[in-house]
Amino acid sequence: MAAGLREGLPAPCCPCGCAWYFRPTASIREELRTTGHAVRLETAGAEVGVVSVERAVTDWSARYFGQWWKAVEVEPQSVCAGPLVLAEIDPGAYGEAALAVTQAPHTSAVCAKAQLLVTRCEESGVVRAVSPDQALAYRSEPAGAILPPPRHPAMSRPCPARPIRWPGPVGIPTMACPQRKDPPVSRPRPVRAAVFSAGSWGTAAAKILADAGSDVIVHARRSEVADGINTRHRNPDYFPDVDLPASLTATTDPAAALEGADYLVLSVPAQTLRANLAVWAPHIGPDTVIVSLMKGIETDTGLRASQVVAQVTGVPADRIAVLSGPNLAREIMAGRPAAATVACPDEDVARRFQQACRTSYFRPYTSTDVIGCELGGAVKNVIALAVGIAAGMGLGDNAAAVLITRGLAETTRLAVRMGARPATPAGLSGMGDLVATCSSPLSRNRTFGAHLGQGMTVAEATAATRQTTEGVKSATAILDLARVHGVEMPITEVMAALLQGKIALDEAAAALMQRPPRPER
Numbered sequence: 001m002a003a004g005l006r007e008g009l010p011a012p013c014c015p016c017g018c019a020w021y022f023r024p025t026a027s028i029r030e031e032l033r034t035t036g037h038a039v040r041l042e043t044a045g046a047e048v049g050v051v052s053v054e055r056a057v058t059d060w061s062a063r064y065f066g067q068w069w070k071a072v073e074v075e076p077q078s079v080c081a082g083p084l085v086l087a088e089i090d091p092g093a094y095g096e097a098a099l100a101v102t103q104a105p106h107t108s109a110v111c112a113k114a115q116l117l118v119t120r121c122e123e124s125g126v127v128r129a130v131s132p133d134q135a136l137a138y139r140s141e142p143a144g145a146i147l148p149p150p151r152h153p154a155m156s157r158p159c160p161a162r163p164i165r166w167p168g169p170v171g172i173p174t175m176a177c178p179q180r181k182d183p184p185v186s187r188p189r190p191v192r193a194a195v196f197s198a199g200s201w202g203t204a205a206a207k208i209l210a211d212a213g214s215d216v217i218v219h220a221r222r223s224e225v226a227d228g229i230n231t232r233h234r235n236p237d238y239f240p241d242v243d244l245p246a247s248l249t250a251t252t253d254p255a256a257a258l259e260g261a262d263y264l265v266l267s268v269p270a271q272t273l274r275a276n277l278a279v280w281a282p283h284i285g286p287d288t289v290i291v292s293l294m295k296g297i298e299t300d301t302g303l304r305a306s307q308v309v310a311q312v313t314g315v316p317a318d319r320i321a322v323l324s325g326p327n328l329a330r331e332i333m334a335g336r337p338a339a340a341t342v343a344c345p346d347e348d349v350a351r352r353f354q355q356a357c358r359t360s361y362f363r364p365y366t367s368t369d370v371i372g373c374e375l376g377g378a379v380k381n382v383i384a385l386a387v388g389i390a391a392g393m394g395l396g397d398n399a400a401a402v403l404i405t406r407g408l409a410e411t412t413r414l415a416v417r418m419g420a421r422p423a424t425p426a427g428l429s430g431m432g433d434l435v436a437t438c439s440s441p442l443s444r445n446r447t448f449g450a451h452l453g454q455g456m457t458v459a460e461a462t463a464a465t466r467q468t469t470e471g472v473k474s475a476t477a478i479l480d481l482a483r484v485h486g487v488e489m490p491i492t493e494v495m496a497a498l499l500q501g502k503i504a505l506d507e508a509a510a511a512l513m514q515r516p517p518r519p520e521r
């Protein structure tokens, strides 16, 4: 392996755990004095400068590490506050590598937003890669570090299916950091998040936070699940086939999970929130921000999850946020791109959590409209049940589109009457989530509806569904809210009646189609 970039560099140097290596060649310090380019890479707890006479090298650093680190171009003289990499390209080494790669069978991938041609020798395990546009080359030997494949296919062309070993640019030298010119910088500690619980969305949210560089601990109810996460980095119950970040840990002890937590991220079934939270509340720190991921309305009280949180914990509303959007957990676990809205009355709190959960595959927006976000997330589950029923009955795509569109109309009516901004239901937490949930076979609510549409009873569909299906219980609570606020919600009304066994399937469809004609609004 090429000489390691060890001196002074924090390891591992990026959140994916890869180390990076540069091979020393000629001296470039002299040239750098006059012609250098530099980027400064910063992440919580680490900072490194990359200086090269070649802009391609600093551009590459900014693109590659920018996913996890903040990479900004700076004056070469200013990068000495932290560990420093001096680098240059060796054209001879590049030419030799390019020939070796292009003459061998190779695949094309995208790395650091640039085309990468990759070849792997099965016998020796050596991987060589070249990026022709930038004249950068890489060579990796089995003991080297891992270059993860691109995080999600939609944002980059597919890399080879197996992770490739990453050598670092060939011909890039490393030198010790010259004398510091700036005083050492004090860095903030990483954000600490406690995720309760280890179900589908809790696990996916924990992965997002860990991938974003936060220090994450998951609270699991069962020790087998906590052990699986701690020892095998897998959640054996929900995602036995997906590797979790090694930095992610788990515990069954709520006090240990909440110790020093900046965020308590809640993802339990909405109807169990009150009882669960009452047990956990004494361990919540005075400054901990609580983030609800739940998409249900409490049946006995008609309260949204954030309201239940406020009631049980006494935490003020400006320390309670919600995260909601089109976020099918399994897609997120596969690193597929998604976005969501973080809403909190205090926009700074929303912004901080936005930063804490921003990754290359997860894009959070902020909002102060908690009511709109939460209602959008809860009502879409009821509409997804209806769309599932229509699918199960074979009613066709027109029917699904009608339910989605009119479902959005009734969501908006309720949300606005309850104080939401009219634009919120048209956003990620409203229409975005409605479309994802109503279209995807991964949705538990849609699947539950499809079971009903195919003739199962509610009890049979419940038995066939292992995971939380919020719409089933929330339908009646949402209908109660609609009545209290004098809002018409015909789809929700029919769904509540159907789920309570008051009407049959064919009556449900007829009830919607036979409503009196009216203008569209």
Ligand SMILES: NC(=O)C1=CN([C@@H]2O[C@H](COP(=O)(O)OP(=O)(O)OC[C@H]3O[C@@H](n4cnc5c(N)ncnc54)[C@H](O)[C@@H]3O)[C@@H](O)[C@H]2O)C=CC1
Residues within 6 Å of the ligand: 197, 198, 199, 200, 201, 202, 221, 238, 267, 268, 269, 270, 272, 276, 293, 294, 295, 296, 327, 328, 329, 330, 466, 467, 468, 470
């Ligand atoms: N799965 C998904 O794709 C998404 C789910 N959500 C929301 O997140 C919340 C949680 O849903 P999932 O994680 O999907 O549910 P899940 O069924 O996969 O997991 C529920 C978790 O809560 C725990 N739990 C704690 N107390 C419980 C009790 N008394 N009864 C049952 N389980 C209990 C379970 O052990 C489990 O870890 C729901 O409000 C859901 O709408 C939101 C976005 C995406």
Ligand SMILES: O=C(CO)COP(=O)(O)O
Residues within 6 Å of the ligand: 295, 325, 326, 327, 328, 329, 381, 384, 433, 436, 437, 442, 443, 444, 445, 446, 468, 469, 470
């Ligand atoms: O909320 C979700 C996607 O955003 C998950 O939907 P289901 O609960 O129907 O699976």
